[in-house]
Amino acid sequence: MIPGDSDGSGRDGGRRARRGQSHVIGVALLLGITAVSMAGLTATVGTVVESNAAGVDAGRVSADLDAALSPVEVTGHHRGTVSYSDGRLHTVNRTVRVLNASGEVRRVEAGGVVWSSHGHRVAFVAGAVVRGPPGNAVMDADPPLATSAGTAVAGVAVLGDARFSYAGGGRVPLSTRVTHDRSAYGDGEWQIxxxxxxxxxxRAFFERRGATTSTRDFDGDGVDSVVARFPGTRELHLVVHRVHAEAGR
Structure with a gap:
């Protein structure tokens, strides 16, 4: 018998066959694990790319909303465009209240416009543009507010009955007609x-202007209001910038 040959029982040959099969299974498992790893890497890269694109969109949408809905600089008809590659642009319900020691003096249904995509967010409310999600947002454009020792002039941009919602990417034209109305209130300790x-x-905006702030959900809808209390007695002037907006592609 030649050394290494089977004795006819097939035991040695069977072991070699089984060892060869184990190599094939091992290679198949390795290829399977590699395929799963590549799929996970592709998904991760795709998420990063989408997030980066949404970050670029957020800066563009912030500038576009500020230009298209600029309530203080514009009177009469005005046109603008909001552009983004992906996401949702829609209107929301928002309220601005004026209060004094006796309670609510005036309520203005201001409305607002919000764009969001892949964790990024831009909102136009009351004349201000805020970029970023709740808890990590910054104010890109300040609301119209001026204060002095004896006077406060607060401006509120009101979108009226504008209602729209667009999903996906593209360019959304905004057509507006802006009017202004000013009301004067007597001396008092005012809150906005x-x-x-x-x-x-x-809160940071109001506190930089000497107000103390708190939050309160006035109507129980789950969205808080920032309440700014201005110290001392002063006369309040409220300027309502009515922005009659229409959106359409």
Missing amino acids: AVETATPRPW
């Missing part, structure tokens, strides 16, 4: 409450 899903930049 702005309903917003991103309270942090609003």
Whole structure:
């Protein structure tokens, strides 16, 4: 018998066959694991690319909303465009309240416009543009507010009955007609409450102007208002910038 040959029982040959089969299975498992790893890497890269694109969109949408809905600089008819590659652009319900020691003096249904995509968010409310999700937002454009020792002039952009919602990417034309109305209130200790899903930049804005701030859900809808209390007695002037907006592609 030749050394290494089977004795006819097939035991040695069977072992070699089984060892060869194990190599094939091992290679198949390795290829399977590699395929799964590549799929996970592809998904991760895709998520990063989408997030980066949404970040670029957020900066563009912020500038576009500020230009298209600029309530203070514009009177009469105005046209603008909001452009983004993906996401949703829609209107929301927001309220601005004026209060004094006796309670609510005036309520303005201001409305707002929000764009969101892949964790990024931009909102136009009451004349301000805020970029970023709740808890990590910054104010890109300040609301119209001026204060002095004895006077406060607060401006509120009101979108009226504008209602629209667009999903996906593209260019959304915005056509507006802007009018202005000014009301003067007597001396008092005034508070201004702005309903917003991103309270942090609003609180920082008011506090830089000497107000103390708190938050309160006035109507129980789950969206807080930032309440800014201005110290001392002063006369309040409220300027309502009515932005009659229509959107359409």
